[in-house]
Amino acid sequence: MNHYSWDNLRKHIEEITPISDEEFEHIKTFFTPKRVKKHQYLIQEGDHATFEFLIMSGIFRMFYLDDEGKEYIVQFAGENWWMADYQAYFNEKKATLHITCMEDAEVLCMTLHGRETLSSDLHKMEHFFRVKLTKGYVAQQRRIISLLSSTPQQRYEEFGQLYPHMIQKIPKKYIAEYLGVSRETLSRLYSANKGR
Amino acid sequence: MNHYSWDNLRKHIEEITPISDEEFEHIKTFFTPKRVKKHQYLIQEGDHATFEFLIMSGIFRMFYLDDEGKEYIVQFAGENWWMADYQAYFNEKKATLHITCMEDAEVLCMTLHGRETLSSDLHKMEHFFRVKLTKGYVAQQRRIISLLSSTPQQRYEEFGQLYPHMIQKIPKKYIAEYLGVSRETLSRLYSANKGR
DNA sequence: CGCGCGATTGAGTAATTTCAAATCTAGTGG
DNA sequence: CCACTAGATTTGAAATTACTCAATCGCGCG
Numbered sequence: 001m002n003h004y005s006w007d008n009l010r011k012h013i014e015e016i017t018p019i020s021d022e023e024f025e026h027i028k029t030f031f032t033p034k035r036v037k038k039h040q041y042l043i044q045e046g047d048h049a050t051f052e053f054l055i056m057s058g059i060f061r062m063f064y065l066d067d068e069g070k071e072y073i074v075q076f077a078g079e080n081w082w083m084a085d086y087q088a089y090f091n092e093k094k095a096t097l098h099i100t101c102m103e104d105a106e107v108l109c110m111t112l113h114g115r116e117t118l119s120s121d122l123h124k125m126e127h128f129f130r131v132k133l134t135k136g137y138v139a140q141q142r143r144i145i146s147l148l149s150s151t152p153q154q155r156y157e158e159f160g161q162l163y164p165h166m167i168q169k170i171p172k173k174y175i176a177e178y179l180g181v182s183r184e185t186l187s188r189l190y191s192a193n194k195g196r
Numbered sequence: 197m198n199h200y201s202w203d204n205l206r207k208h209i210e211e212i213t214p215i216s217d218e219e220f221e222h223i224k225t226f227f228t229p230k231r232v233k234k235h236q237y238l239i240q241e242g243d244h245a246t247f248e249f250l251i252m253s254g255i256f257r258m259f260y261l262d263d264e265g266k267e268y269i270v271q272f273a274g275e276n277w278w279m280a281d282y283q284a285y286f287n288e289k290k291a292t293l294h295i296t297c298m299e300d301a302e303v304l305c306m307t308l309h310g311r312e313t314l315s316s317d318l319h320k321m322e323h324f325f326r327v328k329l330t331k332g333y334v335a336q337q338r339r340i341i342s343l344l345s346s347t348p349q350q351r352y353e354e355f356g357q358l359y360p361h362m363i364q365k366i367p368k369k370y371i372a373e374y375l376g377v378s379r380e381t382l383s384r385l386y387s388a389n390k391g392r
Numbered sequence: 393c394g395c396g397c398g399a400t401t402g403a404g405t406a407a408t409t410t411c412a413a414a415t416c417t418a419g420t421g422g
Numbered sequence: 423c424c425a426c427t428a429g430a431t432t433t434g435a436a437a438t439t440a441c442t443c444a445a446t447c448g449c450g451c452g
Contacts, residue, residue: 064341072344074337087334119326123319126326130315133329138283140336141270145260147343148268148376152408171430180344182409187432348440367398381440383400 005033005056009108012054012080016128023122030114034107042099042107043085049095051109052084058105059166061174063098073178076166082132102170152181153189201229201252205304208250208276212324219318226310230303238295238303239281245291247305248280254301255362257370259294269374272362278328298366348377349385 009031010024019027031054036042042053045065053060059078062085063071074097077083085097089112119126146155156179160167167175176186205227206220215223227250232238238249241261249256255274258281259267270293273279281293285308315322342351352375356363363371372382 064345066345070345072341074341074344086330087338090330090334119323123322126319126322127315130322130326130329133326133333134282134286137329137333137336138286140333140340142283143340144336144343145268145270147340148270148373149260149262149266173430177344183431184410184433185408188408190432369398378441379399380401380442384440386399 005106005108008056008080009054013125013128016131017124019122019124023124026121027118027125030110030118031108032110034109036101036105036107038101038104040101042083042101043095044098045095047095049085049088049093050111052082052086052089052112052115053099053107053109055079055081055083056106056108058101058107059103059169060099060101060105061170063100063177064096065098071174071177072180073174076163076170076174076178078166082136102174147180152179152185155179155181156186156189201302201304204252204276205250209321209324212327213320215318215320219320222317223314223321226314227304227306230305232297232301232303234297234300236297238279238297239291240294241291243291245281245284245289246307248278248282248285248308248311249295249303249305251275251277251279252302252304254297254303255299255365256295256297256301257366259296259373260292261294267370267373268376269370272359272366272370272374274362278332298370343376348375348381351375351377352382352385 006028009028010019013019013024013027033056034053036058042051042060043049055077057079059076060083061073062075062077062083063073065071075083083099085095085099087093088095088097092112115129119129146158150158156175159175159179172186172190173183176183179186181189202224205224206215209215209220209223229252230249232254238247238256239245251273253275255272256279257269258271258273258279259269261267271279279295281291281295283289284291284293288308311325315325342354346354352371355371355375368382368386369379372379375382377385
């Protein structure tokens with residue numbers, strides 16, 4: 001693994017809190033780099049959710065698969081996003097979600113034990129994780145409100161404003177699954193919009 | 197304010213991490229008790245979201261109000277739940293949500309400055325908040341999946357299983373707003389179920 | 393006892409889904 | 423470079439689901 005990832009990791013952490021070289025050397029030991037190719041799974045339903053992932057490059061989608069084989073997208077994730085089946089990861093249960101790669105990627109893997117050790121060793125890292133969680137919590141809450149109160153049309157627009165880079169790269173059928181509408185409905189909304 | 201609240205607070209914190217008497221004395225200074233009556237608002241849209249609240253007793257609902265005056269419930273909260281318009285609170289913006297009391301209550305109020313100071317003073321408290329956020333994050337994620345993948349019927353049942361105490365005390369029309377269906381639809385589901 | 397809020401029920405309407413088919417696109421191998 | 427194929431998107435039409443509006447019922451509180 002080249003140095004690029006590590007530089008990037010450090011930058012990522014220092015957006016929240018400054019750290020010393022020594023500290024960073026320590027932190028590094030908790031991350032394992034991994035290359036992932038398009039269509040490859042990071043996690044599948046039933047796996048032990050041993051790791052969480054910090055994405056250095058590439059794009060992933062995390063989804064729930066129901067009994068009938070329908071996908072429902074929980075989250076997309078690109079550079080500098082964290083992702084895991086956190087329900088399973090934190091409770092050390094088997095995964096109920098799938099994570100799959102949509103664009104060749106490089107990720108850093110961390111175990112729950114790593115996260116907890118790092119948090120307890122370094123107050124700064126506990127702080128880092130808390131801040132990250134805070135942002136994630138607020139983002140999820142916004143999404144819940146959007147699901148409850150907005151029309152599919154509005155949800156699509158909100159998604160586009162929030163993640164302009166993703167809306168370009170991601171097939172619309174997945175965006176539909178994220179928004180909670182069928183791809184046909186999304187398609188119809190989309191063409192309705194052109195007329196404006 | 198009687199001692200009861202403080203004992204309760206300490207117990208609440210010590211579910212996550214043990215603290216010394218000294219530490220607790222320090223922690224206490226960041227919380228301000230407040231009594232709230234039914235129908236009283238903790239926050240209204242447009243307010244400065246100065247505080248977050250730890251509920252000692254009583255029940256609240258937090259909701260978003262759209263242009264047409266429709267409510268969408270973001271969260272119910274009872275004893276030992278934290279609640280705030282976190283989007284506004286963390287970013288020090290004006291509130292976009294409402295929090296209102298549904299049953300006479302007692303809460304402890306904390307400012308963002310308090311939370312951050314406490315977190316930085318005491319690694320333990322940063323840990324406490326991180327653990328709480330983790331749980332909240334996972335719970336919200338489950339709700340998103342439920343909104344995407346389950347029928348109103350299933351969502352109602354899931355809600356009942358998850359919050360059996362709330363489903364009794366809370367008027368069904370609010371539960372409908374939480375689940376994202378009209379009260380009429382919920383009512384029909386409910387009567388359909390009786391026939392089983 | 394009556395008022396007001398919540399819950400229920402009915403009927404008609406609007407929105408979305410489903411199923412099916414046609415079209416378009418990007419990536420693959422020859 | 424082209425032909426081919428699998429995946430993605432669009433379109434149409436019918437069926438389903440949930441919503442809205444309106445009226446009624448039920449119950450607890452003052």
